[in-house]
Amino acid sequence: MSLSSLLRRSNLEALSLSQQTAQHLQKHASTGTSTIPIPLLSYPESTDIWLTYERLFLSCLRTGDDRAAFNCLEKLISRFGATNERVMGLRGLYQEAVAKDDATLERVLQEYEEVLAEDAVNTPVAKRRIALLQSLSRTTEAIDALTELLESSPTDIEAWTELAELYLSHNLFPQAVFCLEEVLLVAPNAWNIHAHLGEVLYISAMNGNENSEGKILAEATRRFCRSVELCDDYLRGYYGLKLTSDRLLSILPDDIKSTAQVTTVDNGELPMLSTAVVRRLSEQATLKLAEIIRTNNNSCDLAEITAAKDLLDRSTQRRQR
Amino acid sequence: MAGALVQSIHRDPALFYWILFPISIVMVLTGVLRHYATVLLQTAPKKQGLPALREQRSLLRGINLRSNSSAVSSTAFAARRHYLVSAYKDGTFLKDPDNRGKPAGNPMTDPAAMEGMMGMMKGNMAMMIPQTLIMGWINAFFAGFVIMKLPFPLTIRFKSMLQSGVATRDLDVRWVSSLSWYFLNLFGLQSVFIFILGNDNAANQMAQQMSQMNPGAGAGLFQPGQDPDKMFQSEAENLEVVEHEYILKGVEDRLLASIE
Numbered sequence: 001m002s003l004s005s006l007l008r009r010s011n012l013e014a015l016s017l018s019q020q021t022a023q024h025l026q027k028h029a030s031t032g033t034s035t036i037p038i039p040l041l042s043y044p045e046s047t048d049i050w051l052t053y054e055r056l057f058l059s060c061l062r063t064g065d066d067r068a069a070f071n072c073l074e075k076l077i078s079r080f081g082a083t084n085e086r087v088m089g090l091r092g093l094y095q096e097a098v099a100k101d102d103a104t105l106e107r108v109l110q111e112y113e114e115v116l117a118e119d120a121v122n123t124p125v126a127k128r129r130i131a132l133l134q135s136l137s138r139t140t141e142a143i144d145a146l147t148e149l150l151e152s153s154p155t156d157i158e159a160w161t162e163l164a165e166l167y168l169s170h171n172l173f174p175q176a177v178f179c180l181e182e183v184l185l186v187a188p189n190a191w192n193i194h195a196h197l198g199e200v201l202y203i204s205a206m207n208g209n210e211n212s213e214g215k216i217l218a219e220a221t222r223r224f225c226r227s228v229e230l231c232d233d234y235l236r237g238y239y240g241l242k243l244t245s246d247r248l249l250s251i252l253p254d255d256i257k258s259t260a261q262v263t264t265v266d267n268g269e270l271p272m273l274s275t276a277v278v279r280r281l282s283e284q285a286t287l288k289l290a291e292i293i294r295t296n297n298n299s300c301d302l303a304e305i306t307a308a309k310d311l312l313d314r315s316t317q318r319r320q321r
Numbered sequence: 322m323a324g325a326l327v328q329s330i331h332r333d334p335a336l337f338y339w340i341l342f343p344i345s346i347v348m349v350l351t352g353v354l355r356h357y358a359t360v361l362l363q364t365a366p367k368k369q370g371l372p373a374l375r376e377q378r379s380l381l382r383g384i385n386l387r388s389n390s391s392a393v394s395s396t397a398f399a400a401r402r403h404y405l406v407s408a409y410k411d412g413t414f415l416k417d418p419d420n421r422g423k424p425a426g427n428p429m430t431d432p433a434a435m436e437g438m439m440g441m442m443k444g445n446m447a448m449m450i451p452q453t454l455i456m457g458w459i460n461a462f463f464a465g466f467v468i469m470k471l472p473f474p475l476t477i478r479f480k481s482m483l484q485s486g487v488a489t490r491d492l493d494v495r496w497v498s499s500l501s502w503y504f505l506n507l508f509g510l511q512s513v514f515i516f517i518l519g520n521d522n523a524a525n526q527m528a529q530q531m532s533q534m535n536p537g538a539g540a541g542l543f544q545p546g547q548d549p550d551k552m553f554q555s556e557a558e559n560l561e562v563v564e565h566e567y568i569l570k571g572v573e574d575r576l577l578a579s580i581e
Contacts, residue, residue: 120371152375154382184392185385185401188568219394222569225576270394270570277573284580 017059021068024056025075050079057090061097069094088115089124096132105136123153130162139166157183161193164200173204191230195237198223202244217248218273221281228288235292235304242285242311245278252278286312328493330467340468340499344459348506351451352514362443364436372416376549379414383556391568398565409557412550421550455503460486463499471495 053072060069073087073094080087095108112129115122126149133142146163150156164179180197184190201220205213221244227237252275273281289308296305369377383405390398408414412421464486475483475494484492486500497505 119368121368121374152371153378155378155385178397181393181397185382185389188389188392219569222572225572226569229572229576229579270567273573277577280577280581281573284577288580 013059015059015063017056018063018065018068021056021060021065021072024052025068025071050076054086054090057094061093066094066098069097085122085124088122089128092125092128092132096128096135102136105132108132109136123149123156127159134166139169142166143170154182155186157186160186164196168200168203171207173200173207176200177204189230191227191234191237194223194227194230195234195240198227198237198240198244202240202247205247214248214251214272217244217251218270220244221248221273221278222270225281233288233292235289235308238285238288238292239304239308239311241281242289242315245282245285246315248273248278249275249282286315328496330470330496332467336466336468340463340466341502344463344499344502345506347455347458348503348510349513349517351455352510353517355447355451356514356518358447359444362447364440370416376414376416379408380549380552380556383409383553383560387556387560387563390563391566394567394569395565402560402563406557406560409553409560412553414553415549452507459500459503466499467492467496468499468502469497471497 053075057069057072057076060066060072073090076087076090082088082091092108092112095111096105099105099108109129109132112125112132115125116129120126126145130142130145130149133139133145143163143166146159146166150159150163153159160179160182164176164183167173167176167179177197177200180193180200183193184197187193198220201216201223205216205220208216221241224237224241224244228234228241231237289312293305293309293312386398386401386405393401412418415421467484467487470493471483473495477494480494482504483494483501484496484498485504487496487498
């Protein structure tokens with residue numbers, strides 16, 4: 001989990017982190033090197049230091065500073081030994097990063113398979129193998145490996161999210177939805193996953209058949225609603241809400257009322273959204289998006305802001321026409 | 322009148338240098354030694370095999386489904402429930418399906434459980450032995466000394482805590498005996514150890530006692546001696562009676578009510 005959260009950092013942050021590496025290595029040069037640590041003379045060891053090394057390692061790799069990354073990795077290996085699972089995963093990551101061509105990557109892959117043949121429970125290496133399969137664009141194999149991993153550890157949300165992405169890239173929408181629902185079962189308040197599930201539903205409604213489009217769109221709208229309910233001013237959530245509700249308005253007949261609620265609730269399906277509610281949702285989403293764009297103080301991704309602006313412009317144009 | 326009367330005992334300053342300091346230093350050093358002894362004695366936790374992992378995580382999945390069922394639609398929930406309940410009842414996820422229905426083995430004969438107990442024994446020993454030794458040392462050499470006077474008054478209740486080993490009724494509570502100084506050190510050196518050894522040290526015995534209160538809080542659901550099959554069966558029953566409610570029901574109205 002720490003790995004994925006780190007990758008979400010912006011490029012600037014990663015760069016500034018990796019520029020601190022040399023300094024950090026110098027400062028903690030003595031930590032963990034002597035066999036018998038002497039209290040008070042050396043820094044007391046804490047888990048923070050090693051987590052910092054891991055972070056530095058990853059950001060160095062991202063910014064292309066392979067030499068510094070190698071130094072961090074060496075520190076970690078000398079502390080935890082080359083057979084530590086997590087360190088093995090990081091080492092594999094380094095090898096993948098410095099590999100020049102596909103042949104080298106294949107060799108790394110073979111190494112992973114040897115490790116896994118010896119010890120099937122080595123999750124970091126298993127995950128590296130899956131990522132490597134992906135970057136070698138052997139997605140079907142990656143999907144197979146992921147399902148195998150999830151068979152033995154069905155509460156791993158990182159793996160479920162990854163599997164959802166893979167299914168999505170193959171346009172297998174029901175499968176992707178299933179995976180994201182599994183993630184929600186472990187982390188029910190993850191608003192980004194709610195929004196993402198809404199996005200997947202929206203895409204599948206666009207690509208599906210006409211009959212069920214309204215129903216899927218209504219579900220997607222509700223997912224986005226839940227997402228912004230959990231996180232105020234969540235740009236992606238409002239963007240999706242605007243997108244789905246506009247689309248829903250264009251296909252819904254004008255006269256759907258909420259009377260349908262009573263009849264359809266029994267079989268567990270949610271009732272269709274009434275047109276008035278969808279219209280209000282769309283209006284609110286437009287207002288909110290405009291507000292977020294106006295008050296944006298660099299906390300959001302620039303690309304997302306631009307996309308939101310674009311969406312608002314398009315919708316106003318449509319209305320004027 | 323009692324307040325005005327201040328007890329004064331003429332102590333040899335050598336008492337201070339030859340009892341108070343030695344006890345404190347010895348206590349700190351034992352703490353440090355104990356830390357390293359525990360680190361050396363520790364065995365790496367034994368890795369679980371794939372089937373054991375699968376067994377645990379599958380049960381966890383059922384628990385997650387039960388407690389977070391509102392996150393998915395009722396059709397999705399029903400499908401998952403159907404799958405999990407039938408798999409639980411058939412014992413699909415069991416580590417060794419052949420052992421189903423047999424009574425759980427004696428934890429004493431299970432090598433994995435034995436290892437865990439050995440680890441606990443070692444931890445206990447690293448705590449008990451130095452404690453006994455130092456206690457004996459203090460009792461043999463310094464029993465019955467009054468070594469210092471606290472600079473603040475205390476109530477009579479503290480007498481048993483501060484004056485163990487000195488059986489006098491009339492002595493002011495502020496006087497501290499050597500044996501009590503040992504106890505105070507034993508429980509009060511936590512911050513010193515954090516300063517010397519870093520945050521997660523094994524020197525402090527209070528922390529160890531805490532961890533013994535709830536062993537394996539995060540280690541796993543299965544305690545040795547518990548029958549996983551039984552746990553699966555009861556989880557299946559729990560799942561069957563869950564009343565499902567979908568969180569997305571009426572979410573649009575909730576949202577509109579909150580932002581409009």
